[in-house]
Amino acid sequence: MSIRMRTRVTGWCFVIAAVVLICLFYFYPMIQAFNLSLKSGVGTNLQYVGFENYKRLFTDSNFITAVTNTFIYLIVQVPIMIILALLLSVMLNSDKLRLKGLFRTAIFLPCVTSLVAYSVIFKYLFANDGLVNLLLLRLSIIDRPIGWITDPFWAKVTIILAITWRWTGYNMIFYLSALQNIDRSIYEAATIDGASAFGKFTKITIPLLKPIILFTSIMSTIGTLQLFDEVMNITKGGPGNATMSISQYIYNLSFKYTPDFGYAATVSYAIVVLIVIFSYMQFKVAGDR
């Protein structure tokens, strides 16, 4: 009995530091944020306003723009990236392919860069007088420079291209490792039965990779909902607010405009709610077999 008690206490000793730190730096701030979200005012001069801040969300055009932008990134970028990563991983997994290691390393390489560093590089590449426009002009694909950073539509395209460049290889590695665990004989049997390459992809590969596709799409969704470094460093949210993400709006509310911590905390809760809803939806969708 006393030995069992002692092991139990020892067990808690191992985990206590982590438990305390996570409560202190994750859960306690979330409670604080909720408390803050019920207040309004400038800087440290805050008054309770009840749920006023939450009502304000629905009429705040900046917030609506930020949410719309984030959704556009999400709906366009995540599927493109996942399909691209799947195709690449299937190709890299084929037996006949040569230079496999070289391709894999090259496509994975973008993941090594820091978000800020690659964002600055993309900003320069896609500047009005940047290399991308220069090349497109020289190849006569366009006759006027595209406003990759300065046009509201193209600026979103640039952000989407940038994120796709950075994360496709990362997702590909997950699929590749899952593919390597699939028994080759399943494919051999399908070949004997006369299945086409496309048929094998949709009937065998996709269903077997379903859990990992679910995992990566949840990770990408959470990542996109938190998008910050790229918009901050490529477009600064501009032109106007055309590329501003929700995270950036929270940052602006707290540290760029006249600080309104109460309302910033309200917007934070909006992201949390979105993340929970999206993760739940993806689980549901992937859950029906």
Added chain:
Amino acid sequence: MYLFLGVTAFVSIFPFLWMVVSSTNPSVGVTKGRLMPGTHLFVNLSNLVEQIDLVRALANSLVIALITTGLALLIGSLAGYGFEIYRSRAKDAVFNILLLSMMIPFAALMVPLYRMFAWLSGKMPVIGIDTKAAVILPTMATAFLIFFFRQNTKMFEREMIEAGRIDGLGELGIFLRIYVPTMRTTYAAAAIITFMSSWNNYMWPLVVLQSDAKKTIPLLISNLGSSYSPDYGMIMTAIVIATLPTALVFFLMQKHFVAGMLGSVK
């Protein structure tokens, strides 16, 4: 297939090549779209050292990343080991609650954390706003690392614990003398993940570090990137230097790197 892979590989590498090539060219060369290596690298380097305190930013980033990695590995592995080896219903419940913290976006924590450290500044300035401690503290314990160590601990053989007990080792002794050395590869993978995320961390340092002397590499690069009359050659040199440590880690320890990434879904 080769065409598709070739084009993708080229697109993936091109920004790197351009970055390296540009770091050897003067600013004018970069804006003119020069794609050939030049001879301007040392001029760019000396401009960088003279005009911008790159060395200090490197030192700041390195100190923060190393301390964070050391502490995060210690705390995370202790917890992962504890949750797996001393399993109980209560601990499983606590573990599941901790996992929920992975769903919390940092943007949501930013404001309350900032206020917490602003308040601390008044009480204990050494860990308040604008200190390295303020950068390190909130990133010391992550549910991801606990989860990662716990998953890997499942493969740690329990007989070794019994053997340790028979040899008269205490519980902590078993952890330090047997577990830590056996799990070297897990530690290596965890160290790479943590080091990289700390080295590249942007949002929290941006909020909490205010004086120029405290700035880390991502903050410095971000500042350079938003300057109005940028010296492209010099900025590219700075980015190359900032990317080198993580690129080196990747090339030298590719296996551990990938193992670490995949470890999250085992």
